[in-house]
Amino acid sequence: MQPIILNEPFRAVFYAPFYVAEARGLFAAQGVEVRRMTAGDPTKAAENLIAGRADIAWSGPMRPMLLRDRDPSCPLRSFCAVVMKDPFLLVGRRPNPGFRLADLPRLRFGTVSEVPTPWWCLQDDLRREGIDPATLKRVTDRSMAENAAAVLAGDLDVAQVFEPHAALAEAQGAAVWHRAADRGPSAYTAFYATEQRIEERSAEFEAMIRAMAAALAWIAEAPLEDIAATVAPLFPDVPRAALTTALARYQGLALWSPTPHFPRAAFEQLRGAMQTAGILQGSPAFDVCVDEAIVARALGA
Numbered sequence: 001m002q003p004i005i006l007n008e009p010f011r012a013v014f015y016a017p018f019y020v021a022e023a024r025g026l027f028a029a030q031g032v033e034v035r036r037m038t039a040g041d042p043t044k045a046a047e048n049l050i051a052g053r054a055d056i057a058w059s060g061p062m063r064p065m066l067l068r069d070r071d072p073s074c075p076l077r078s079f080c081a082v083v084m085k086d087p088f089l090l091v092g093r094r095p096n097p098g099f100r101l102a103d104l105p106r107l108r109f110g111t112v113s114e115v116p117t118p119w120w121c122l123q124d125d126l127r128r129e130g131i132d133p134a135t136l137k138r139v140t141d142r143s144m145a146e147n148a149a150a151v152l153a154g155d156l157d158v159a160q161v162f163e164p165h166a167a168l169a170e171a172q173g174a175a176v177w178h179r180a181a182d183r184g185p186s187a188y189t190a191f192y193a194t195e196q197r198i199e200e201r202s203a204e205f206e207a208m209i210r211a212m213a214a215a216l217a218w219i220a221e222a223p224l225e226d227i228a229a230t231v232a233p234l235f236p237d238v239p240r241a242a243l244t245t246a247l248a249r250y251q252g253l254a255l256w257s258p259t260p261h262f263p264r265a266a267f268e269q270l271r272g273a274m275q276t277a278g279i280l281q282g283s284p285a286f287d288v289c290v291d292e293a294i295v296a297r298a299l300g301a
Contacts (some may be wrong), residue, residue, distance in 0.1 A: 110147030
């Protein structure tokens with residue numbers, strides 16, 4: 001078999017199962033050579049897939065959904081569910097156990113600028129609570145690291161971040177006020193590829209799915225110290241204590257899918273959030289955007 005060129009969009013703790021599969025030799029154990037390359041952002045990864053510079057990537061299922069909504073001939077399809085809850089958190093300077101989303105309109109709030117999905121999902125949560133997202137005093141042009149620093153400095157009341165920003169802020173006295181994963185299923189990360197590559201490299205992709213099934217099973221039950229030790233080389237600038245805290249939170253939230261089968265409810269939640277945000281003009285169908293058949297072939301069920 002020729003090596004598989006795999007694009008990661010960027011480095012993130014919530015992508016831990018992919019790093020586990022690589023570091024523990026699970027891809028190799030399935031007889032496939034995978035060469036991971038960092039694209040730099042999800043848009044670039046999608047461009048690499050379409051241009052044939054990469055065989056497969058992982059990213060939010062929002063990408064095939066969005067591109068197929070714009071152009072029904074788009075060849076990208078998601079498969080192999082991995083992160084099926086929202087990994088984003090709201091962090092404040094001090095503990096606030098009574099916090100509710102209804103409090104946000106009166107607070108200085110920094111939202112994520114690096115990627116769009118967390119705000120699409122949060123604004124949908126707000127609307128379901130009867131809150132107009134337009135009423136928020138929202139900082140939109142800073143990075144998560146900058147917003148976390150602003151919270152610690154008292155220049156913001158609350159920031160939307162993923163790990164390890166929350167754990168690093170907690171180490172300086174901040175606290176997590178809200179966990180988006182508590183809303184339930186939300187389609188955040190899966191493999192995706194063009195339909196042509198899925199057909200051409202189905203044997204290798206099926207092997208990768210089996211490897212991810214093993215990674216998901218391991219990360220659900222493994223001791224936190226073992227998970228942290230496995231992925232730590234990919235996060236050399238994150239103190240081990242903060243990395244372990246971050247992984248503990250995600251493991252406790254059952255952030256990672258129990259199997260690579262794609263839950264339809266997670267897809268529908270994301271599609272609904274994108275529709276209420278005005279991002280989708282239509283309603284891309286699950287069976288058009290997601291290839292469950294390859295997962296069934298890979299796992300024999």
